[in-house]
Amino acid sequence: MNETTTIRRTAQASPEDFAHVRDWIFDLDNTLYPRRTNLFAQIDARMTSFVGELLQLDPQEARRVQKAFYRDHGTTLAGLMSVHNVDPDKFLNYVHDIDYSVLLPDPALGEEIKALPGRKFIFTNGDRGHAERTARALGIIDHFEDIFDIVAAGLVPKPAAETYNKFMGLHRIDHSRAAMFEDLSRNLAVPKSLGLKTVLIVPHNFETTVGDAWEHEGREGVHIDYITDDLTRFLQNIR
Structure with missing residues (x-):
């Protein structure tokens, strides 16, 4: 991979590509922290x-x-x-009765999220308690407008379209001015169909041996605008 560890189908991600975005939606697990933390x-x-x-x-x-x-x-x-x-x-x-001490504060990521213009959300298939503990351990919890969890979704998980619609409606998201970051390709299909910018977060060095094979399917799909194995670097590039 190139030095920025970021690829796009046609060109490098740039500030102009995201200049219109005012709502930034982040998955939690294996997205806001690297998969290698386990x-x-x-x-x-x-x-x-x-x-x-x-x-x-x-x-x-x-x-x-x-x-x-x-x-x-x-x-x-x-x-x-x-x-x-x-x-x-x-x-x-x-x-969710787990050891969160494996997570260390990530001030660099926190600064990049804080600097993004507009609102930031966590949208997870986990529960709010897990999301709060994770974001707090990373030192980034104060940068988010809200956490939309599996309970708020009525226990209907991504990638169900009704769950995205519920989230978007609750927070009055303008699809044309939003971006979503996810580690599972299939969870970006609906956002792309709605008009969001989509960014797929993959394991370090784009490893395909990490996780289940089906989780890596769809990376080449047209519903993926950008792919990166370094969220902080990606946010730096588009800022």
Whole structure:
């Protein structure tokens, strides 16, 4: 990759490309912090453990079932609720009981987010408590207008169109003046169709061996405007 670790289909991202943006929407996990911190890996392991205990499965089978729920329903929770009528609060409290000390303050990222003109939001399939603890550990929580979590979404996760519409309507987002940053390609399809600028955050050095293979699908799709493995650097470039 080039020195800026940022690619676009036609040209380098520039301030002019984002000069019109006044609403900045960020996913949380593996977006506002690098995947290599393995914070979400803790949640992933807790989700597998929850599935194993609930369904009395060995770890290998529990992971297979959990990943199938995640892939097919948007989140593991959505699958568990649909198929097994799981209490969402019980699940969310269990999987977010993790060690946040692996996250260090990121003042450089904080300064770039703070400098963006307009409003900034966190839009996550996790819950508000997890988002607040994560953003606080990173030292960036004060830069956001609001956190839109899975509970605010009525427990309907991204990439469901109704969830984006609910978020956009709640905050009166002008689609033509908004940008969204996400680590999952499929979660950017609806934003692109609505007219938002879309930025895909990928693992460091664009590794494809990190995470599940399907998570890396769609990077070449027309719904992706920009790709970067360094969010801070990307924001510096467009500022």
